[in-house]
Amino acid sequence: MKAQTVPEAKSASLISEFPPPRSLLSRFQRWEWMLVGLILLDVLINIRLSPHFLDARNLSRTSSDFMEIGLMMLPMVFIIISGNIDLSVASNMGMSASFMGLLHNQGVDIWAAALAGLLLGTLGGMLNGYLVSRIKLPSLVVTLGTYAFYRGIAYGFLGDQAARGYPKAFTYFGQGRVFDTLVPFSVVLFIVMAILFGLALHRTTFGRYLYAIGSNENATLYSGVPVARIKFIIYTLSGFMAALAGLILAARFGSTRPDIGTGLELSVITAVVLGGVDINGGKGTLPGAVLSLLLIGLMRFGMGLLNIQGQVQGIVIGLLLILSILLPGVAQQISSVRKLQWQGRTVLTALGVIAIFVLFFVFFFWSRAPVIAGG
Amino acid sequence: MTVQNPPAARSSLSRDGLLWTLIRFREAGISLFILILVVAVTLRAPSFLTLDNFKDILLNISILAIVALAQTMVIITHGIDLSVSSMIGLVAMMVAFVVKENPNMPVILSVALGMALGAVLGSFNGLIITFGKVPPIIATLGTLSIYRGLVFYYSQGTWINSFELPAGIKLLSKGTPLGLPNIVIVAILVAVIVYFFLNYTRTGRDIYAVGSNPEAAQFAGIRKQRITFLVYLISGLLSGLAAVLWVSRFESAQTNTALGFELQTVAASVVGGVSISGGVGTVTGVLLGALLLGIIQNSLTLIRISPFWQLAAQGLLILVAVISDKWILSRVERNRK
Numbered sequence: 182m183k184a185q186t187v188p189e190a191k192s193a194s195l196i197s198e199f200p201p202p203r204s205l206l207s208r209f210q211r212w213e214w215m216l217v218g219l220i221l222l223d224v225l226i227n228i229r230l231s232p233h234f235l236d237a238r239n240l241s242r243t244s245s246d247f248m249e250i251g252l253m254m255l256p257m258v259f260i261i262i263s264g265n266i267d268l269s270v271a272s273n274m275g276m277s278a279s280f281m282g283l284l285h286n287q288g289v290d291i292w293a294a295a296l297a298g299l300l301l302g303t304l305g306g307m308l309n310g311y312l313v314s315r316i317k318l319p320s321l322v323v324t325l326g327t328y329a330f331y332r333g334i335a336y337g338f339l340g341d342q343a344a345r346g347y348p349k350a351f352t353y354f355g356q357g358r359v360f361d362t363l364v365p366f367s368v369v370l371f372i373v374m375a376i377l378f379g380l381a382l383h384r385t386t387f388g389r390y391l392y393a394i395g396s397n398e399n400a401t402l403y404s405g406v407p408v409a410r411i412k413f414i415i416y417t418l419s420g421f422m423a424a425l426a427g428l429i430l431a432a433r434f435g436s437t438r439p440d441i442g443t444g445l446e447l448s449v450i451t452a453v454v455l456g457g458v459d460i461n462g463g464k465g466t467l468p469g470a471v472l473s474l475l476l477i478g479l480m481r482f483g484m485g486l487l488n489i490q491g492q493v494q495g496i497v498i499g500l501l502l503i504l505s506i507l508l509p510g511v512a513q514q515i516s517s518v519r520k521l522q523w524q525g526r527t528v529l530t531a532l533g534v535i536a537i538f539v540l541f542f543v544f545f546f547w548s549r550a551p552v553i554a555g556g
Numbered sequence: 557m558t559v560q561n562p563p564a565a566r567s568s569l570s571r572d573g574l575l576w577t578l579i580r581f582r583e584a585g586i587s588l589f590i591l592i593l594v595v596a597v598t599l600r601a602p603s604f605l606t607l608d609n610f611k612d613i614l615l616n617i618s619i620l621a622i623v624a625l626a627q628t629m630v631i632i633t634h635g636i637d638l639s640v641s642s643m644i645g646l647v648a649m650m651v652a653f654v655v656k657e658n659p660n661m662p663v664i665l666s667v668a669l670g671m672a673l674g675a676v677l678g679s680f681n682g683l684i685i686t687f688g689k690v691p692p693i694i695a696t697l698g699t700l701s702i703y704r705g706l707v708f709y710y711s712q713g714t715w716i717n718s719f720e721l722p723a724g725i726k727l728l729s730k731g732t733p734l735g736l737p738n739i740v741i742v743a744i745l746v747a748v749i750v751y752f753f754l755n756y757t758r759t760g761r762d763i764y765a766v767g768s769n770p771e772a773a774q775f776a777g778i779r780k781q782r783i784t785f786l787v788y789l790i791s792g793l794l795s796g797l798a799a800v801l802w803v804s805r806f807e808s809a810q811t812n813t814a815l816g817f818e819l820q821t822v823a824a825s826v827v828g829g830v831s832i833s834g835g836v837g838t839v840t841g842v843l844l845g846a847l848l849l850g851i852i853q854n855s856l857t858l859i860r861i862s863p864f865w866q867l868a869a870q871g872l873l874i875l876v877a878v879i880s881d882k883w884i885l886s887r888v889e890r891n892r893k
Contacts (some may be wrong), residue, residue: 266693312875318882319832321636326874333868340864439864447697461848466741492811499701505790507688534683541676548654549710 212457215505216472220479227483234483241363243485245355245433247478248367249442251428251471253449255378256396256419258470261453262382263412264395264462265320267419269309271445272331274427277302279335281428282344282437290349300423305331306420310413328446333438344437350484355433374422379467387411395462451502452477477501583829585884586844589877590851597855604858611736617850618729619745619798619805621843623817624824625750626794628842629787631765631825634834635692637791638682640798641817642703647673647706647799652716652809659722668723670800671793678792679802682785700818707811718807729804739801745793751839763787767834823870824849827877848873 227234253270260267282296285291306328314324357366382388393401394408402408430438456473458465477498484494598605623640630637651670655661677699685693718726729739754760765773766783774780803809828845830837852873856866 251618302760312879316879316882318878320828320876321832323875325819325826326871326878328822328871329873330868330871333865333871336864337862337868340862413856450697451701454694454697460694489879490708490713493705495701495710496705499698499705502701503684503688503690503695503698506690506694507684510689511687537676538680541673545650545706547711548650548657551657 185442192263193407213466213469213472216456216469220472223476223479223483225260227479229316231483233486237363239486240482241358241365243482244478245365246473247481248365248371248446249430249433250448250452251371251474252374252422252426252429253419253445254452254470254474255467256422256467257449257453258378258456258458259382259415260320261458261460262395262462262465263349263391264398265313265412265415265456266450266460267309267320267326267416268324268446269305269327269331270419270423270426270449271442272335273302273305273420273423274430274442274445275335275439276331276338276427277424278304278427278437278441279338279344279439280430281431283338291348295351295428298428299421302424302427303417303421306417306423307413309420310416313416314412331550332439332443335441339439344431345435347432347435352432352435352544355429355431355466356435360438367433370429375467375471378442378518379471382467391415392463395459395464397453406467431474448477451498455502455505466545479553583838583841583844585642585880586828586841586848586877589880590848593629593848593851597851597859601855601860604781604855609854609858610722611740613847613854614743615737615805616738616853617846618737618739619801620817620820620824620849621743622746622794622801622844623798624821624842624846625746625748625839626791627818627821628825628828628830628837628839629750629754629763630692630791631822631830631832632763632768632834632837633784633787634767635685635784635787636696636832637681637788637823638693638696638818639677639699639703640791640795640821641814642707643674643677643795644705644799644802644814644817645811646677646703646710647796648803648809648813649716649811651800652721652803653710653818655722655725656716656720660715663724663728667728667797667800670796672692672758672796674792674794674796674799676792678789678795679785681792682788685788686781686785703813707813711773711809711811713811715810716803716808721803721807725800725804726807727804729801739805742797742801746797747839747843754839759783759786764835767836769835823874827840827874829881838845845877848877 218283224234233239238255242484253274255271257267277298280301281291281294284294289297309320309323309327312318313320354366354370358364360365382391390401390406390408390411393404395413398408406534427442430441434441452461452474453465455472455477456465458470458472480501481491481494484497485491594605603609623644627637627640629658647670649672651666654669655666681696681699682700683693684690684699685692688695690698727738729737729742731738734741748766752760754763762773763777763786765776766780770780773783799814806813824845825837825842826832826845827848828837828841830842830845849870852870853866856869857863861869
């Protein structure tokens with residue numbers, strides 16, 4: 182009888198018990214690691230540029246600026262992974278905060294008003310959820326409509342007045358720090374929520390279903406997954422978190438105006454997409470989104486210390502967003518083409534395009550000079 | 557042997573039949589909606605149904621119509637251009653600066669300048685989306701911030717007001733050589749050109765093809781990249797035109813010019829029957845959508861509804877329009893079966 186040899190683990194067996202060996206470098210080729218690298222890079226640059234960058238009090242103060250975006254970002258990750266979108270978060274936030282402000286102005290107890298605001302925001306999320314899951318309207322269109330509708334309701338509630346005079350017990354939630362440390366309450370709240378959302382996304386079946394819906398909604402539906410109910414839940418969650426963020430923001434400002442939070446939805450979506458979540462759904466992680474929020478926060482803080490205006494900071498953030506998707510794609514294209522074929526015509530068009538953009542910027546700087554100087 | 561009609565042609569004909577019915581139905585639906593609204597408002601405020609008021613509405617929606625047409629072409633290709641508002645803001649600021657320094661510059665030159673600047677900004681979008689393979693919503697979200705930031709950087713927070721602008725450019729939108737304000741005539745002209753472009757040129761039909769079924773369009777020999785680039789270029793071009801008209805109409809250029817305008821253009825398109833998943837949409841529909849938005853704005857003021865509730869009404873309208881549209885569609889589908 183022949184002695185049977187035990188096949189070695191490295192033999193040419195098609196099915197192996199062990200995952201294929203990966204080089205150390207390839208293990209780091211994840212979007213999240215790129216974000217970590219960018220964060221380190223940004224910290225290093227900013228330390229050189231601004232001595233006050235790592236000042237604990239500054240960091241503590243600025244971190245609370247981003248917690249509202251962070252809170253709204255968490256359910257947005259769910260929504261975008263499932264292949265949808267929610268443009269109405271900031272308007273919902275405004276509506277909830279304005280409702281609370283209105284009630285408080287009328288003399289209602291702050292806590293009851295806050296609860297009412299939370300309820301209204303959640304209802305707003307439920308309306309979105311209903312229209313998307315039951316009426317099956319495209320989410321972009323629905324949330325575009327509610328973006329205007331909820332903001333409009335906010336204006337309807339408060340008009341041109343502001344809600345003021347919140348009691349200290351309430352403003353603590355936006356301005357206060359936990360125990361005696363420098364860590365703001367809103368940061369702790371965000372961390373707790375982020376952990377909950379992260380566990381839900383990465384450790385539950387519900388989370389897996391979200392990825393499935395984003396990858397192939399029909400297949401998921403036919404597999405018996407309650408797709409409509411899941412969509413309803415995530416939009417309701419989004420409404421709730423938007424309302425919560427609205428309360429925190431109102432507490433932080435100490436007052437509420439109906440235009441509170443205008444434009445924040447774009448920051449939320451930027452943070453999510455920069456975090457590696459594919460806008461078409463099916464890909465992305467929650468830690469990635471948290472990292473991107475950290476990156477954006479640090480970058481904006483650093484630029485603020487350098488006296489760069491908020492809107493101009495937007496140029497950097499916008500470029501970051503575009504490059505984060507552009508560069509990996511272009512790099513992939515270049516690496517997959519063995520030999521670069523430089524056709525005369527392509528080179529000419531490329532040069533022409535570059536020339537046009539250069540001309541544009543020359544005109545840009547030339548045309549503003551006299552007016553800036555003249556004043 | 558006689559060549560039989562390939563089945564594909566027959567089914568495409570019937571699909572065209574269904575599509576045509578849907579589109580006609582959609583426009584009929586919107587027209588009916590407008591009619592009901594007009595009647596309801598006139599009963600409440602008789603001053604609504606006057607020629608002067610009508611001219612006022614047209615004046616208000618002209619710029620919206622121009623940009624909404626551009627947005628429609630982008631949406632038909634299954635894309636979106638969120639940066640139109642920032643493009644308008646940036647071009648408006650730049651043109652205003654130039655016109656302020658060169659008050660004797662012929663007005664037509666400032667229009668050409670605006671369109672050229674807009675075309676450059678639009679082609680940047682187009683390049684990112686075609687070559688960079690960045691999804692349109694993200695690319696234009698990025699350029700929305702970038703261009704708006706450039707407005708701030710360019711102007712350093714200053715703005716151009718009415719006194720600093722020469723009379724020529726102010727007259728551009730308001731002059732009435734043909735009975736209607738120039739701005740309305742420009743809008744009508746743009747609408748006619750776009751109508752012919754989309755319905756009677758090959759490139760125009762290619763835009764629909766790319767939106768309906770990009771892969772099939774590619775296999776049919778349509779240069780998808782070129783078409784996609786083109787619609788964003790046009791979007792920039794028309795935004796540039798809108799920018800000059802904006803400066804002319806409002807006699808100013810500020811850092812927050814046209815802030816938030818992009819969503820109005822998408823709303824006008826969507827209410828006008830353009831499908832957000834591409835391939836469907838007509839010029840008439842978009843114009844009706846813009847008209848509806850204008851009527852809502854105008855009528856709410858006339859009925860003395862507080863301006864604070866107007867935004868809510870607009871949002872509610874979009875929702876109602878889209879829901880009823882979906883309802884009509886599902887009815888037609890059911891009747892077909």
